[in-house]
Amino acid sequence: MAECDMNTENSTGRRESTLAGKLFRNLPYKIVILLGAGIFLAGLGASMWGFIAAGLYILYGLVGSLWIILFLCPYCRRYGSRSCPSGYGLISARLRKRRDFGRFAEKFKKHIPVIVPLWFIPPIAGIIIEIIHFDWLLLVLLVVFAIDAFIILPMSSKKHSCKTCPQRNECPWMKDKKEVT
Ligand code: SF4
Numbered sequence: 001m002a003e004c005d006m007n008t009e010n011s012t013g014r015r016e017s018t019l020a021g022k023l024f025r026n027l028p029y030k031i032v033i034l035l036g037a038g039i040f041l042a043g044l045g046a047s048m049w050g051f052i053a054a055g056l057y058i059l060y061g062l063v064g065s066l067w068i069i070l071f072l073c074p075y076c077r078r079y080g081s082r083s084c085p086s087g088y089g090l091i092s093a094r095l096r097k098r099r100d101f102g103r104f105a106e107k108f109k110k111h112i113p114v115i116v117p118l119w120f121i122p123p124i125a126g127i128i129i130e131i132i133h134f135d136w137l138l139l140v141l142l143v144v145f146a147i148d149a150f151i152i153l154p155m156s157s158k159k160h161s162c163k164t165c166p167q168r169n170e171c172p173w174m175k176d177k178k179e180v181t
Pocket residue numbers: 068072073076077078079080084085086087088089090165
């Protein structure tokens with residue numbers, strides 16, 4: 001998708017994220033969650049435990065997004081702004097009051113670890129299941145999950161979101177990365 005389709009300029013010349021842009025930028029995270037659930041279903045089969053594990057993982061993904069909306073976005077300069085690439089900042093403004101932007105880095109370090117296990121639970125569970133009982137479908141899902149979670153999603157964030165973020169210099173994820181200045 002072309003960058004111009006994902007952003008537009010408002011009457012003051014400020015860049016805003018379009019609906020298509022928000023959907024596109026949310027896609028890699030949604031795919032991570034769906035693939036993670038697929039890994040549990042492929043590994044545990046269409047059994048009660050397979051559906052429970054997949055359902056709990058999807059629930060964790062949804063709660064993780066809400067957690068960021070509630071506890072990180074209020075500290076971001078894009079809180080309540082259409083320039084927020086994911087749209088979380090607009091949702092956050094409906095749920096919580098604006099907080100001190102100067103504490104963004106502190107809150108980032110505190111709250112991002114809450115969602116980090118989403119990246120590791122499916123591969124760890126999938127590898128254990130593969131060792132016990134090898135399955136080609138599970139292997140394919142593990143590889144695709146790894147490509148999306150560890151390559152596409154970080155690249156997409158860096159290229160489309162972090163690059164233009166007004167808080168990138170305070171962000172613990174970005175401030176040491178020289179290519180984004
Ligand atoms: S840029 Fe990130 S932290 Fe800031 S409001 Fe949007 S989703 Fe939240």
